[in-house]
Amino acid sequence: MAGLAKTMGAGAMTNSIEEITESQVLFVIGSNTTEQHPLIGSRVIEAVKNGAKLIVADPRRTYLAERAYIHLCLSPGTDVVLINAMINVIIEDGLFDENFIEKRTEGFEVLKQDVLQWTPERAERITGVKAEDIRRAARIYAGAERAMILYCMGITQHNCSTDNVIALSNLVMLTGNVGRPGTGLCPLRGQNNVQGACDMGALPDVLTGYQKVTDPNVREKFLRAWGAEIPDTPGLTVPEMFKAAEEGIIKAMYIIGENPAVSESHLSHVEKALAGLEFLVVQDIFLTETARFADVVLPACSFAEKDGTFTTTDRRVQRLRKAVEPLGNSKPDWQIIVELAARMGYNMTYKHPSEIMDEIASLTPSYGGISYDRLEGPGIQVPCPHKDHPGTPYLHKDSFARGKGKFIPVKYTPPAEKTDEEYPLVLTTGRVLYHYHTGTMTRKIDFLNKKCPGPFVEINPVDAQKFGISNGDVVYIKSRRGEIKAPARVTEKIKQGVVFVPFHFAEAAANYLTIDVLDPVAKTPQLKACAVNISAGGEKHGDN
Missing domain, CATH: 3.40.50.740 (Rossmann fold)
Known part of the structure; x- marks a missing residue:
């Protein structure tokens, strides 16, 4: 979000999910889309069946990577190098959109000089991706009339996550692939209402609609509405x-x-x-x-026990309708907060979530036209500034939210922790199709538990042989911060030198191993790359 705000002025998915099938080239990077976002993944597969070319950058040979026109099997944490090298090729080959750059952007000449150093050959030495594959991918992406980039936490959970997003923004603007249907730069949010939560100010430096707490006019507006002083210091x-x-x-x-x-x-x-x-x-x-x-x-209530709204990853505000009465003593989150506030001496007068939405519309310009009576259909995509506005399927049509799009050169920042003799492998983490986040809900469902009953670690056959590990062996995975135990899956689907552990399972929580180094701007932790070692535990999975 921070990177998009710097380059384009708006930290949101630029285009709509339904436009994926209109794209001629799809570049998926840092996203295991068919497992993390299966409905969006199905759109990608549909686009490929319709003739779109798919480029996937991932250290694992995922379901999408197996179906890709080009699979760029890069080392974790080297995304900036790969993207800069693609930009280098596009500029060297004269494939950039000169008219778009001249009319709608600034800073191109600085970027042009900076990426001269990032030849595909240099990038190959760092990323592990062949220089010729980088050239092919760059030419295919730049040669399309409509190309779209999809990314997720494989881009944003690094010590350089903001730079990763800025680099992707540079690539999109360089080729003019923004402001039109079937194009764009599309972050896929990690949960169903991440976009809505951010829109509502669930960030330490803003109120709703990304209105800065440091702005005295913003604080005055909310003071009048809420009757309470707003702190002027970000949290x-x-x-x-x-x-x-x-x-x-x-x-x-x-x-x-x-x-x-x-x-x-x-x-x-x-x-x-x-x-x-x-x-x-x-x-x-x-x-x-x-x-x-x-x-x-x-x-608290589950989704089925309450009314409300969600804002999807493509900025669509949708109604949530109560199907059953709350179980036991549970209550909707908003009601718990209202009752707690009253006990603390601050009276909120809401009787229904629709009243909260009316207040949101009155205080948040991008939600100004949203109300429950307008959400009876498939929902409305924000920005929707007034009640006659139809919503915004794609952003930056005629100009960027910041005026002109800004090219910003980005340097390569290696992962904060390097491998060495004691910790020779890189751990990356992620999700599987059958479980969601920390398994709070999905691990209570028998069918899903049968499909994926517990933790595991993927390891390449070359690495498995080196460390004396066979498929099914229970192994210890250790970092400088902790140790977990899980059965090994020996598979060529994972890049040599890299191991993968899903983070759903508390009994072998991958995050005992991960490092808490943060991106200096977005403050996101580096969950996708840390150094580990692996050793056989002397037992097979299923042994008592």
């Missing part, structure tokens, strides 16, 4: 909160719908922080690993 991101809690600066936390005791990096530090709090409140639909640290657990 902390989640990793920064846990660091502050561990240091004793933060004394209490209120965690809603999140399970950081499994999902955060460097879990031993997170556990120490949670255990050291003077007071912890957890609000969730199940007793999660995080809730076990709590002093108070507030039972």
Whole structure:
């Protein structure tokens, strides 16, 4: 989001999910789309069947990679090098959109000079991707009339995540692949309402609609609406909160719908922080690993037990309709917050989520035309500034949100932790098709547990032979921060020198291993690359 805001002025998916099938070239990088976002993945497969060429950059040979026209099997954390090399080829071959660059962007000459150093041959030495494959991918992407990039947390969970996104923005603007149907730069959000949560100010430096807390006019507007002073200092991101809690600066936390005791990096530090709090409140639909640290657990409703809205990854505001009454003592999240606020001396007068949406519209320019009576159909894509506005299927049609798109050269920042003799392998983490996030919901479903009953580690056959590991062996995976145990899957689907562990499973939580180094701008942790070793445990999976 920070990278897109810098280059284009808006941190959101530029185009619509339905436009995927209109694209002639799809470049998927840092996303295992068919497992992480299966419905979007089905659109990608449909586009390929319709003749679109698919380029996939991934250290694993995923379902999409197997069906790609070109699979760029890069080393984790080398995305900037790959993208800069593609830009180098496009400029050297004269394949850039000169008219678009001249009319709608700034900073091209600086970028042009900077990427001269990033030849495909130099990129090959760093990424492990053959120079000729980089050239082919660049020429195919630049040669399409309509090309779209899809990316996810394989791009944004690095110590250089903002630079990764900026590099992709450079590639999109260089070729004029933005502001038209079937083009664009499309971040695929990790959960169903990430876009909506960010739009509503669930970030440390903004209120709704990305209105900065440092802006006195913004604070005055919300003061009039809420009757309360708004702090003028940005808060902390989640990793920064846990660091502050561990240091004793933060004394209490209120965690809603999140399970950081499994999902955060460097879990031993997170556990120490949670255990050291003077007071912890957890609000969730199940007793999660995080809730076990709590002093108070507030039972929330599931999606089926409440009314509301979600804003999808392509900015579509959709109605959520209650199907059954809340179970037990559970309540909708908004109602819990209203009742808690009243007990703390601040009275909120909402009687229904539609009233909250009306307030959102009154305070948030991009949601100004949204109301429940307009959401009876398939929903409306924001920005939707007034009640007669039809919504916005794709962004940046005639101009960028910031005026002109800005090319920003980016340097290569290697992963914060290098491999060595003691820790010779790179660990990357991710999801599988059958489970979601920390398994809070999916691991309670028998069918899904039969499909994927527990943790595992993927290892390349060359590495497995080197470390004396056979398929099915229970192995120990160790980093400088922790150790877990899981059965080995020996497979050529993972790049040599890299191992993969899904992060769903608390009994072998991958994040005991990951490093808590942050991107300096977005403050996202480097979850996708750290150094580990692996050793046989002397037992087979299933042994007692």
